Amino acid sequence: MQHDGLPVAPGSAGAPSVLTALVVDDSFAARARITMLLHLGGWRVHQAVGTEDALRLAALTEPDLVVTDMVMRNGHGATLMRRLREQGSSARFLVVASRRTHQTRALAAAAGALACLAKPVDPRLFVDVMRGLAPTAPSAHARENSAALPAQESGPQAEEMFLSGLPHRLSTIAISAQAGDAAAVAVAADALAAAGERLGHAEVAFVSHAIARDARRGMVTHGRLVALVDLCARLGTSRGALAGQALPSA
Numbered sequence: 124m125q126h127d128g129l130p131v132a133p134g135s136a137g138a139p140s141v142l143t144a145l146v147v148d149d150s151f152a153a154r155a156r157i158t159m160l161l162h163l164g165g166w167r168v169h170q171a172v173g174t175e176d177a178l179r180l181a182a183l184t185e186p187d188l189v190v191t192d193m194v195m196r197n198g199h200g201a202t203l204m205r206r207l208r209e210q211g212s213s214a215r216f217l218v219v220a221s222r223r224t225h226q227t228r229a230l231a232a233a234a235g236a237l238a239c240l241a242k243p244v245d246p247r248l249f250v251d252v253m254r255g256l257a258p259t260a261p262s263a264h265a266r267e268n269s270a271a272l273p274a275q276e277s278g279p280q281a282e283e284m285f286l287s288g289l290p291h292r293l294s295t296i297a298i299s300a301q302a303g304d305a306a307a308v309a310v311a312a313d314a315l316a317a318a319g320e321r322l323g324h325a326e327v328a329f330v331s332h333a334i335a336r337d338a339r340r341g342m343v344t345h346g347r348l349v350a351l352v353d354l355c356a357r358l359g360t361s362r363g364a365l366a367g368q369a370l371p372s373a
Contacts, residue, residue: 143167145186145214147177147203149195153219153242155290156356157190160249162297163348173197174206181207186214192242193220193227204234217252219244246353250345285322289355292318296334296351300343308338327354 144166148154158168169184171177173195181189189207193200204216218231218239231239238252292315299307316331330351337344 142187143169143184144188144190145169145171145177145181145184147171147173147189147191147195147200148219149173149192149197152356153192153244156244156246156352157219157249159290159293159297159352159356160244160246160253160349161190162294163300163352164250164253165301174199174203177203178206178210181212181214182210185212188217189214190217190219193218193231193239194222201230201234204236208235243356246349246356250349282322285318285324286358288318289358293352293355297348300338300348305338305341305343308343309335312338324354324358327351327358330354 142165144161146154146157146161146168147170148157149172154170158170161168166188169180169186171180174197176197177189177191180186189204189212191200191203200218200220207214216231216234216236218227218234218236219242220227220231220239221242223239223241228239240248240252292311295311296308296315299311312331312335316328316335319325319328319331330347334343334347334351337347
């Protein structure tokens with residue numbers, strides 16, 4: 124199966140082990156956006172809401188990469204990075220920030236961050252930054268837990284179900300692509316396309332159908348995957364803004 128720019132499938136000679144990332148943000152939509160992009164790159168991803176939560180998870184998972192918001196209700200990115208270093212973490216750091224000021228960039232650089240990206244993260248820029256850090260495809264355990272969600276029922280709660288299931292659906296497509304499983308990619312993409320059509324998300328349906336067609340030809344186009352993530356992340360961001368409009372932004 125051809126992977127236009129994607130890491131090789133498991134079993135390739137000399138392939139390194141899967142790397143682990145920790146995404147830290149008090150915004151559900153922001154965490155989901157970055158998590159989906161990391162899954163596309165083959166990372167095993169854990170999520171944390173704030174500094175203390177992140178420190179506990181880091182001690183358990185020993186991440187290779189930490190992607191953290193700079194200003195959160197439950198902590199500060201610079202403090203998190205400093206405390207992780209004090210605990211002996213060798214993770215690489217990437218910072219995202221709603222207000223990407225000179226002071227924010229300076230704090231990120233002083234803490235050892237690879238880069239400071241503006242929120243919401245641009246998928247293509249994120250892929251460019253992560254290009255040199257891409258691991259191999261996900262482990263068998265990750266693939267075993269990546270079964271596609273069932274088709275959603277139509278009805279008044281269908282939209283909420285669709286939006287809630289987007290991270291899992293996208294992870295399923297990404298993990299199947301990394302595993303070189305063209306049939307699974309086609310099935311998952313077709314299911315997402317059908318759900319998108321039923322609920323009026325024409326762009327999501329169009330790109331999903333294109334990914335499914337490519338997969339049936341034994342090919343996965345990286346650009347289409349990134350485009351799909353961007354579309355779905357925008358939907359997820361809109362949902363988060365509506366659900367949490369009373370909350371202060373990070």
